[in-house]
Every structure is written in structure tokens, then in C-alpha cells.
Amino acid sequence: MDLSKVLQSGMRGVFYGRHSTHKQTMETQRRSAYELAEKYECTIVNEILDEGVSSRKKDRKGYKQLIADAYSEKFDFVIIYSHSRIARIPEEHEMIRLIMHQLNIPIIESETENLYDYGDTIYRAIKDGVAKYELDKIRFNTRGAMQTLVKNGLWTGGKAPFGYRYTLKERGDNGKFEIEEIEMELVKKVFELYKNNHGFSFIAKHMPVNSHRGKEWNKDRVKNIITNPFYAGYIAIRRKHEKKHNSLRDRNEWVMEKSSLIPPVLSIEEWEYCWDLYMTKMKRKISPKHFKTSFLLTSLLKCEDCNGSLVGKDQRTKSNQGKVYGKKVYICKACNFKLNAEEAHETAIKIFKTYQGVDTEQLIEGIQGKVENEIKIIEGNIEDLEVVWNAEKRKLQNCDLEIEKAFKESETNETRIKIFLITKEKLLNQIHQIEAVIEEKKSKIKFLEEVQKNQILIEGQLKNFYLNSFTQQDLRVLFLYLFEKITVNNQGALKCKLRFNLEGDR
Ligand SMILES: [Zn+2]
Structure with a gap:
């Protein structure tokens, strides 16, 4: 291997070797190392040697010195004879490689003139392990810090979330959160609309003008409310990415702590419900049109004959005189069976109304x-x-x-x-x-x-559920909630299968 990209003229190296019982072997190792250093016009500034036989011992002096010297930048590279000589215990191998890698100190194997690199899978496993350990440590620390904060009743999160104000009665007093009534009414409206399956943008458009602390609402401001468990009385830290614009971390990275200082405006269950809606939408399991389609039975209708799904299609056309031809239909994707959409909707609503008798x-x-x-x-x-x-x-x-x-x-x-x-x-x-x-x-x-x-x-x-008349969207939400599927036979007769087992089920 060409090491000239790694070793440049004038670099300082350390030779790390293990004493062998054979004196000659040691000499071979050393000579090989010095020759290689010379080849690249480098100098070996120190030799660190360990007892070969006792390599299994935990407190190997040389091994520790090597690491200590690396941290105090006493050399630019390590030269070893063969990696089988550097350590006998895999953890030691990996620890040396990991540390040198992090300090940007290459380890060169003189026997093969190769970089003793970190390409091995096991190295990565350990590195991941270390990374995870670091992360756990951070988590542990923030959790501890937060518990102290919460216990001391202190708020360090800057401005209180929309709907609240943070008040300190006097200096040194434990502050608390108080509800800002007018703002909170808007917060409630935001959650209400969201629970009714409206999107962030829709909600932003339906808020009073400039009512977000004097500013216009936008989807980010709505998102900040919906995704913040603060409104359920929980402080969450590590919730957002610092660098990405308004983007949230994985839920398992958050640290959430219930706080007695926050008067909640919804239960944690309700908040979790909204969070689940949000996640489902994020994963695009639900398309934005899912609840808004004018085809009430979309994704519910199945063909009894061929088990295919029926999809809604608007086949209406307008003549120049404004006369409408054709109709809205559902078509089976597999066998092309067609069903008049308006009629199907009427039938489905009729069936639905029979369920209104259930208490x-x-x-x-x-x-x-x-x-x-x-x-x-x-x-x-x-x-x-x-x-x-x-x-x-x-x-x-x-x-x-x-x-x-x-x-x-x-x-x-x-x-x-x-x-x-x-x-x-x-x-x-x-x-x-x-x-x-x-x-x-x-x-x-x-x-x-x-x-x-x-x-x-x-x-x-x-x-x-018990209303007499419905908006299209309310009905759609109820249908999706109540019905598992609706099958249609080749005569166009509908059969509804409920998701729930009700007595008197038909
Ligand atoms: Zn079919």
C-alpha cells in the first residue's frame, strides 16, 4: 500500500512493540519499523514496549503510556510491527484504534506496510456503542438537570409557550405558569380543529387575523402548539433539532417530565391522540385528501365478486349549453364493475342511520x-x-x-x-x-x-354520531371510524362490516 498520503516527511512516530521471549524477534520488529519510517523520511521519536507474555494483564504500562502520549500529542503516528502484536484482547485492539482514530493518529503496520485501519465491522460496533453511551450520558444528564429545574420550579426555556405567561412574584421566588385566557381560547381552537382532522395550514388560515401575539398564524406556529406536550402539563426538552428549521427529533430522544407548575388545558391522552394523528400524517399513511374527498366511501368499498377495491371517479362532463352528462361512479380496479356514487352514498347513509338506534x-x-x-x-x-x-x-x-x-x-x-x-x-x-x-x-x-x-x-x-344531518367531512370521519369495509355485490347491493362487535349486529 502506498502510505505517502498518510506519512509525510518530518512526521514524528512512536514505535509500539511487545517484548517477545525471543530477543531476535524483537529486533526484527524494531528494524522493520525504523526502515519504514526512513522510507517516508519520518523519525521515530520514542519506543514504547510492553511485556509480551503478560499482554493479558489489565495494567499494561506501555499500552497506557501510548494512549496518554497520544492525548498529549507527543507523536503524529504509531508504528507497529503487526497488529497481532499490539494487543491480545479485542477490546484493547478496538480501544487503541478508536482513540487513535479520534485523535487523527494513523497506526501503521510495518510488516505489511498497511494502515491498521478501522474498517472492521467490530470497530464500528464498538464505535456505535461508544456513541450510544455518550448519548445515554447526555440524556441522563439532561434528565437530572431538568428534574432539578422542575423541582426548583425554575423555567429556563425562554418565552412561555403561546397561551401561557411565566410569572415571578419576586426575586428568588419560584415562578409559575399562568394561563393567558385570550391566547388559550385560540390554543383550544387549534387542538379542536386538529382533532377534527384539519391540517396545519387549514387551521392557520382559520385563525383570527394577527392573533398570534400580534403576528399572522402560519403552519409552523400551529405545529408548535400541536406537537408540544406543554399544553398537557409536560415539559419536554431535546424536542427540536437546534439546526434544522422547526423540525422535531425522534420521540425517543425527548426528555419529558410532568410539571406541577403548568396548568394543563388538555389531558395527556388527548395530546397523545393528536401526536398520533400527526405521526400518521407524517408517515403519509393518510393522504391530505383522505378526509376531504367527495367520495364518501373511498378506501372502504370492496367488490364482493373479485375482492378488488373500488375507487371514485368523476365522469361528469358539461356540454357547451351547461348541461351535465355522466355521473360520479366507483369503479372496481380489478373487474371494472361500476357503481353509481350518489346512489351508493344514499344507501350507505341509510345503513348508517340504522346504527344510530344503538345506544x-x-x-x-x-x-x-x-x-x-x-x-x-x-x-x-x-x-x-x-x-x-x-x-x-x-x-x-x-x-x-x-x-x-x-x-x-x-x-x-x-x-x-x-x-x-x-x-x-x-x-x-x-x-x-x-x-x-x-x-x-x-x-x-x-x-x-x-x-x-x-x-x-x-x-x-x-x-x-346521533346528529340528523352531517357535513360531508363529519360523515367521512365517522364512516372511517365505524366501518371496516363495505362490500358491494354485482347487483349493486351494499353490505357494511363494522369495526366493532355490536350486539344486534347485522
Ligand atoms: Zn371487482
Whole structure:
């Protein structure tokens, strides 16, 4: 390998070697190192040597000195004879490489004239581990700092969020948040509109002119309200990216703490409900038109014959005289079966009205029962995943044993060790993935328990249920909430399948 990009004339190197029981071997190592340094017009300014036999000992003086000298910039590169000589314990290998890499100090192997690089997968695994450790530390620290802040009743977040003012009665007093009534009315309106499935821009357009502390509303200002758990009485830090404009970090990076200093205006469950709406929209599971389409049955209609989905299509055309031809239809994507949309809507509404006879209690029970079933299914999934997790954990333990054994062998087989290390990394990845999925499922359960099963929120969803006349959008929201699917046979007859099991179900 051409090292001229790494080694430039005049650079200072340190030779790190391990004493071998054979004096001659040591000489070979040293000569090889000096020759290479000379080839690139570099000088070796120091030699750090460790006892070869005791390399397994934790307190190897040379190894520690090497790292200490690196930090005090006593050399520009490290030269070793062969990486098998630098350390016998994989963690040491990686630690040296990691530290030198971070300090920008190349390690050169004189035997092969190669860079002893960090390309190995195991290196990356450890680096990720270190990064994660750092992150956890930050998290831990901020959590601690915040608890102190909250305990001391102090607010360091700058201006209070829209709807609140922060007041200190006197110097040294623990301040508190008070509701700014006029602003808070607007906040409530924002949440109300959002729960009714309106988007940020729509909401911004429907707020009074210049009512955001004298400024115009925009979608960012609406987003700031919807995505801030402050309104449910929680302080959240590390919520936003400092550098990206109004962009939020992953929820698992936030530190959220309930604060007795904030009078909440909605329950945390309600806020979680809005957050879930936001996430769903973000992931584009719901298109902006999902609730707004004039085709009431979009994404619900299925063809009984071929099981295809029907999509709405406006086939109306206007003649020059203004006369309208054609109609709005649903067409089966698979078999082209056509259904008159206006007629289908009328039928669906008629069927819907028959459900209005069911009383609220029964309806809510049905809905909660459905949620409970969903929870049971997810709990089953988690159990299955835990079985897999256990199996992978056992494999990992075996792998660790093998690695340990391989290192204890008198003739160290590097290939063997490497294979085990790679296997170990794969297993760890696998295990972490399973853990992440389990975590996700658990929070899904939490969401179902606290939000979807929540009686008050269900009543909110159903608040239009018993009305006599509906706006198109209200009806659409109710339909999506109540119906799992609506099938149509080749005669055009509709059959509605409810998402919930109601007694007297038809
Ligand atoms: Zn069909």
C-alpha cells in the first residue's frame, strides 16, 4: 500500500512493540519499523514496549503510556510491527484504534506496510456503542438537570409557550405558569380543529387575523402548539433539532417530565391522540385528501365478486349549453364493475342511520372490546418475539464462550476469532432489532390502552354520531371510524362490516 498520503516527511512516530521471549524477534520488529519510517523520511521519536507474555494483564504500562502520549500529542503516528502484536484482547485492539482514530493518529503496520485501519465491522460496533453511551450520558444528564429545574420550579426555556405567561412574584421566588385566557381560547381552537382532522395550514388560515401575539398564524406556529406536550402539563426538552428549521427529533430522544407548575388545558391522552394523528400524517399513511374527498366511501368499498377495491371517479362532463352528462361512479380496479356514487352514498347513509338506534354505552363497549382484542393480538406478538429474543440471546452467550476459548488457545487462530466476532456483531444487531420491535409494540399497546380505549376520547369521536344531518367531512370521519369495509355485490347491493362487535349486529 502506498502510505505517502498518510506519512509525510518530518512526521514524528512512536514505535509500539511487545517484548517477545525471543530477543531476535524483537529486533526484527524494531528494524522493520525504523526502515519504514526512513522510507517516508519520518523519525521515530520514542519506543514504547510492553511485556509480551503478560499482554493479558489489565495494567499494561506501555499500552497506557501510548494512549496518554497520544492525548498529549507527543507523536503524529504509531508504528507497529503487526497488529497481532499490539494487543491480545479485542477490546484493547478496538480501544487503541478508536482513540487513535479520534485523535487523527494513523497506526501503521510495518510488516505489511498497511494502515491498521478501522474498517472492521467490530470497530464500528464498538464505535456505535461508544456513541450510544455518550448519548445515554447526555440524556441522563439532561434528565437530572431538568428534574432539578422542575423541582426548583425554575423555567429556563425562554418565552412561555403561546397561551401561557411565566410569572415571578419576586426575586428568588419560584415562578409559575399562568394561563393567558385570550391566547388559550385560540390554543383550544387549534387542538379542536386538529382533532377534527384539519391540517396545519387549514387551521392557520382559520385563525383570527394577527392573533398570534400580534403576528399572522402560519403552519409552523400551529405545529408548535400541536406537537408540544406543554399544553398537557409536560415539559419536554431535546424536542427540536437546534439546526434544522422547526423540525422535531425522534420521540425517543425527548426528555419529558410532568410539571406541577403548568396548568394543563388538555389531558395527556388527548395530546397523545393528536401526536398520533400527526405521526400518521407524517408517515403519509393518510393522504391530505383522505378526509376531504367527495367520495364518501373511498378506501372502504370492496367488490364482493373479485375482492378488488373500488375507487371514485368523476365522469361528469358539461356540454357547451351547461348541461351535465355522466355521473360520479366507483369503479372496481380489478373487474371494472361500476357503481353509481350518489346512489351508493344514499344507501350507505341509510345503513348508517340504522346504527344510530344503538345506544352510546353499547357502542362504546363495542369499541373498547375491539381495542382490547387488538391489544391481545399484540401481546401475543410480543410473546412470540420474546421467544426469538431468548434464543438469540443464548446463541450470543455461546458465541462469547467461543471467543473467550479462542483467545485462551496457545496458538491464536485469528480467522476463527474474526468469524466469531462478526457472528457476535450480527447476533447483537439481531437482538437489538428485536428489542426495538418489542419496544414499538409495547408503546402501541400503551397508546391503545390510554388513548383508543379512553372513554372521553371515544365520545369525542362519536360526538356527531346521533346528529340528523352531517357535513360531508363529519360523515367521512365517522364512516372511517365505524366501518371496516363495505362490500358491494354485482347487483349493486351494499353490505357494511363494522369495526366493532355490536350486539344486534347485522
Ligand atoms: Zn371487482
